[in-house]
Amino acid sequence: MAQDKERKLLKPETAARIILYAYIIFYMFLMLFPIYWMFTGAFKEDIDIFNPAVIIPTKITFKYFLPPTFDPIYWRWIGNSFIVSTLSTLVVTLVAVPAGYALSRARGIFFSSTSKILVFTYTFPSTFLLVGFAKILAALGLLNSYAGLIMVYVPLNVPYVTYLVLSYMFAIPTDLDEAMLIDGYSRLDILLKIVIPLSFPIIITGILWTFMWTWNELLYALVIVNQKELLTMPVGLNTLQGGEISPWGQVFALSFLYTIPPMLIFYALRKYYVTGLMKGAIKAA
Amino acid sequence: MSEEKFEKARTPFFFYASVLPAVLVFTVLLLFPLAYEIYAAFVTREGTFTIENILTVIKDPLYTWSLIRMIIYIVIDISIKFGLGLITAAAFKQEFFGRGVVTALALAPWAVPLIPALFAWYMLYNPDFGVINYALKSLGLVKAPVMFLNDPNTALYWIIWAHAWRYTPMWTTMLLSGLYAIPEEYYESAKIDGATPFRTFIKITIPMLKRFLLMNAVLSLIWTSGEFASVWVMTRGGPGNSTQIVGTYAYWYLLFIGNSNVAAAALVVALPIIIVLMLIFMRLVGGRR
């Protein structure tokens, strides 16, 4: 957009400008301070952690990142989260993308009903399936296993990601498909060679969505896994905290480590995410 | 007739194959748990039909309060996300120095994982060593520390704030995209017609986004009704069960009391509210396709 000198030279306008900047500063402070405070907490000495006056730590320590305070099991926790999140994301993506494509192109009662059911399914709040899933997994003996957790995470995310992909692909003109069909390409070719590359923003969005969702998930992980070695980070962090005396330094340090993977992924892919979110959001309307 | 055949020829096996895994996922892997859960709600441990579970749940004041709190939660939550999000989106639409960096950074609360973010607020709220109380005391605004999460009357609201805080950035982004979706000509026309920015916002921008806003609001209400983590992590339902919501109630019944049937009933009883909201949502979506 051409940034041009607009009508902002009159008095009420400059007042509005000041209010704007004041609000932005206030808002950013509100959003960022808690995060800043938590991150610095990972590096503070104990005394400083519990001293609210210490906003900018003068003494830094890494002791919560190293043994003996840093229990090696924490690495297992991060690893578990990683494995579960990555596998779930992979499966969800593999299921959702072709399905989204098919639903955006195919006609017929079956497909249109499926689309409607899709909308119904993705809106359903996951918490309300807790008991059902718990009992089924218990019956199948899949508690305390990666498979069990993934078996829950995948169905809870497939509908929404499929819907995102469907909406996005719906807006991709079918002329392309038809031209390729005439040239003798198969539908699979069309999907792989043309449609997926064009749908990159939303696929990335879907990947980020699933990854973040599983990375953060607490309730199901809490219920399905209770063996210490198999905990995911959210559960692990939760067990550390409790009662009056919690090892806050440790908690913050772990949180710090736990935040890095999604932050990195998020930052690297932010271009796609914002585009995808914007487009997906509009489609939803 | 030939058009039907033509249509059929264009929906080949590939489409069915592509869609099948997804269909299996939500019919089998979602329908089963739902069905089983409803079954479990109406059945005793041995498997005989009963409505005892439902009655236990309905008669338990702790449950009815959980239900009420759930509703309070989702309403206040969406109000914050919406209000703050809309104002911020309007602000972010303006040109200002450092806009790119600011919009990116503003997403931070959402990028930070949930649990650590909740911990951060937990600590900030602490009466003795939380920064908020420290600041309030230093500024002379309060004499005794504010018992944010320790006060049964206010704990829930501070939990809701922490939760809304985390999701406001996402809403800001979404609302911003909505604002941008409106062609510039509308804003210009309003300017030429003499409307102040505020009037333009209320009378033109918002009405144009009505459906979009409503849909996202309803979706938020539905999704937030299953909230668990924020309450559990910050207060475990306390102090004195004053922050229990449906999610934590069911969880508590499932793992601490060990009665999965009552837990199922707790979830099932709340379902009608959810279903109604979902139907409203479907209505809104159906408007276009």
Next chain:
Amino acid sequence: MKMVEVRLENITHIYVTGRKTQTLAVKDINLTFPHASFCALLGPSGCGKTTLMRIIAGLNIQTSGHVYFDQQEVTPLTPRERNVAMVFQFPVLYEMNVYENIAFPLRSVKVPESEVKRKVKEVAELVGVTHILNVHPSTLDMGSKQKVVLARALVREPNVFLFDEPLTNLDPLGRLEMRSKIKELQRNIKTTMIYVTHDQAEALTLADKIAVMDFGVVVQYDEPTKLYEHPKNEFVGFFLGNPGMNFIQGTLEDNAINFGEFKYDVSDVVEKLKEYGTEFKIGIRAEYIKVSKKPFKGAFKAKCIVSEHLGTSTLLDLKAGDKEFKAKLRITDVKEGDEVYVQFPKEKVHIFNKAGELII
């Protein structure tokens, strides 16, 4: 209705698009649009016509220069204060019923309710939307939507009416309809109107005066007939008319301009031409060229390459030697491949120098 004279004085505008990039949109524009006239800003995309309109409206403030409405400098005034009305490329209608849409500008400046009702009804009658006042615009057809837009613009009794390529997004039929509506409006309401378009036919039909623009400058500002018959340069000559003016390049030899296969006698002006060198272009419009299947005095031979029937006339692509040009005739039976005889009537020929500027 009010009607002001819009005067642009030394208007220059530079867009800042990013950290270091700047684009010069218009340069040193001086134009006066008389009271109650209908003037067009005509030119290809990027020529600066829309920028100029936005500056007149007050949506952009010019980098330098002045804008006057009658004798008052309006630069510090907001669009509303300038009392301009603008019609966009697509009907901009707010999410409220027709009555509310029309009332919007009045309400925005706190006109009392009784006044509002009277004015809205008045304008609705004028434009012909009284029967749909309670209707939501989404249900209306394109034509009615445009009417509501016009009504909303008229209700404020604007000083200046601005049109930003309003017909561009319409299909040919809709375009003709709207064009006649605008002409009707122009006749009924004596307000200064400024119309931006890239369609020369629109400009020629609707405007009292046209400012032809290219690359941010006004090339020629004149009445349509003057522009059409006496274009200042090649750009104007070619841009106006369907097809545009023919330009054929030749060399001055003895008393004629030589085009290879044929010559054009310039003995009466040869002295003047010699001042400009030896390379010249002659310009002649397709419809003025004399074409016949039989030879006649002063004609030269040419071959028909393409023959297009356009309903009431035929467009011929003719070639003589390596020079090509188009001729437009009434119904004729000249076919592709035919040999014809051509003459350029002296009174319709203009001579341009090599750079394309008019000499005679």
